Amino acid sequence: MNMTKKDYLDYIELVTKKLEENRDYVTELDAATGDGDHWVNMNMGFQKLIASREALESLSLRDMFKKIGMLIMSTVGGSSGVLYGSAYIKASQAIGDNEVIDIPLLHAILEAKLTAIMERGNAKPGYKTMIDPLYTAAVRMKAGMEAGMDDTSIISEMKRGAVEGMEATRGMEAVKGRATYQTNKGVGCLDPGAVTMCYQLELLADCMKP
Numbered sequence: 001m002n003m004t005k006k007d008y009l010d011y012i013e014l015v016t017k018k019l020e021e022n023r024d025y026v027t028e029l030d031a032a033t034g035d036g037d038h039w040v041n042m043n044m045g046f047q048k049l050i051a052s053r054e055a056l057e058s059l060s061l062r063d064m065f066k067k068i069g070m071l072i073m074s075t076v077g078g079s080s081g082v083l084y085g086s087a088y089i090k091a092s093q094a095i096g097d098n099e100v101i102d103i104p105l106l107h108a109i110l111e112a113k114l115t116a117i118m119e120r121g122n123a124k125p126g127y128k129t130m131i132d133p134l135y136t137a138a139v140r141m142k143a144g145m146e147a148g149m150d151d152t153s154i155i156s157e158m159k160r161g162a163v164e165g166m167e168a169t170r171g172m173e174a175v176k177g178r179a180t181y182q183t184n185k186g187v188g189c190l191d192p193g194a195v196t197m198c199y200q201l202e203l204l205a206d207c208m209k210p
């Protein structure tokens, strides 16, 4: 299974639609444990990417990822802007000269994003952040690859990991981010950044073509 640059740009449109459909839900999640702007931040970034589609399409896959990172970094305020910006810029380095994303490259991209977000946010899995679904997705994906699963099963493992990591944030005490200011550290609430990361991972998996 794989995806081209055009498939990736279609994926960005699907994420934007998914965000649009979940505006109130995501806003309420960030209002419960943070400052309520997570949806606005993410939406602003993705709207900017959609508006830049033509410019992005003319670049190599590597440069497109780099440009996406720079656009997010310059458009999106809050933690998500710098974290997603760094993630895309680091992922562009993993892409090298490839013009198609296959399963091993997709895994390398997830690993690069994970490393960038962990470094930039000085955070780890288990801290109740956007890292959790990304980490579990990458771990499940890798296990599937090492077990010799077929591509479809590896991709379902990735999706399953994303949902598991997102759901696990409900029981976690926040170690980073605004939920740490809550007296109960956000226990009982999903982390908004984990929810939008999970959307992105699920749609990315759906956009891998046979």
Ligand code: ADP
Residues within 6 Å of the ligand: 030, 034, 035, 036, 037, 038, 039, 041, 042, 077, 078, 079, 080, 081, 083, 117, 120, 121, 122, 123, 128, 129, 130, 131, 176, 177, 178, 191, 192, 193, 194
């Ligand atoms: P802000 O918190 O600055 O208002 P957003 O609301 O856009 O920014 O994003 C909040 C999300 O960012 C959190 O739900 C969490 O998933 C993620 N996050 C916050 N701080 C960190 C960090 N240090 N490392 C990783 N992720 C973080």
Ligand code: MG
Residues within 6 Å of the ligand: 030, 034, 035, 036, 037, 038, 078
């Ligand atoms: Mg916020």
Ligand code: MG
Residues within 6 Å of the ligand: 035, 037, 078, 079
């Ligand atoms: Mg904010």
